[in-house]
Amino acid sequence: MEIRDGVEVIPDVEDFFVGWTKRPTQEVFKNILKNSDVVVAAVDETGTVVGFATALTDHALAAYISLIEVLPEHQGKGIGKAMTDRIIERLGNIYMIDTVCDENLVGFYEKFGMKRGIAMMKRNY
Numbered sequence: 001m002e003i004r005d006g007v008e009v010i011p012d013v014e015d016f017f018v019g020w021t022k023r024p025t026q027e028v029f030k031n032i033l034k035n036s037d038v039v040v041a042a043v044d045e046t047g048t049v050v051g052f053a054t055a056l057t058d059h060a061l062a063a064y065i066s067l068i069e070v071l072p073e074h075q076g077k078g079i080g081k082a083m084t085d086r087i088i089e090r091l092g093n094i095y096m097i098d099t100v101c102d103e104n105l106v107g108f109y110e111k112f113g114m115k116r117g118i119a120m121m122k123r124n125y
C-alpha cells in the first residue's frame with residue numbers, strides 16, 4: 001500500500017461514498033479531486049485506489065479536511081490514519097485545521113490531536 005499525493009486516474013465513484021443516500025456524480029467526483037487544494041490517495045499493489053482524502057486551505061491560516069474514505073474491505077489497516085497524517089503534514093504549520101464528523105468518528109480524529117467543537121453546517125440534500 002502506498003500513500004500518494006494526488007490521484008492519477010479518477011476512481012469509479014460507485015466504489016466510494018458508501019452509505020450516502022445520494023452519491024455525487026462521476027463528474028463531481030472528478031472536480032473534487034481536481035480542485036481540492038490537497039488530495040491524497042491510498043493505492044494498492046495493483047494500482048487500485050482504495051482510499052482518498054481531500055482538504056481545502058487558504059495556505060495562510062485556515063484549512064478544512066473535506067472528505068476521507070477508505071473502501072470497506074480495506075478499513076482497519078491503518079490506511080485512514082496514514083492518509084490523515086499526510087494531509088496534516090501537507091497542510092503544514094497552519095493555525096486551524098477543522099473538519100465535521102459524526103459522533104462515531106470523534107475517536108478517530110482525536111488521534112490527530114483534534115478536539116471536539118461546535119460546527120454549523122448547511123447541506124443541500
Ligand SMILES: CC(C)(COP(=O)(O)OP(=O)(O)OC[C@H]1O[C@@H](n2cnc3c(N)ncnc32)[C@H](O)[C@@H]1OP(=O)(O)O)[C@@H](O)C(=O)NCCC(=O)NCCS
Nearest residue numbers: 068069070075076077078079080081100101104105107108
Ligand atoms: C474513518 C475511516 C477513514 C478510517 O480509516 P481506517 O483506515 O479504517 O482507519 P485506520 O485503520 O487508519 O485507524 C487508525 C486508528 O483510528 C482508529 N479508528 C478507526 N476508526 C475509528 C472510529 N470510527 N472511532 C474511533 N477510532 C477509530 C483505529 O482503531 C486506529 O487506532 P490505532 O492507531 O490506535 O490502532 C474509514 O473507517 C472510513 O472510510 N469510513 C467511512 C467513511 C467515513 O466515515 N469518513 C469520514 C467522514 S468524516
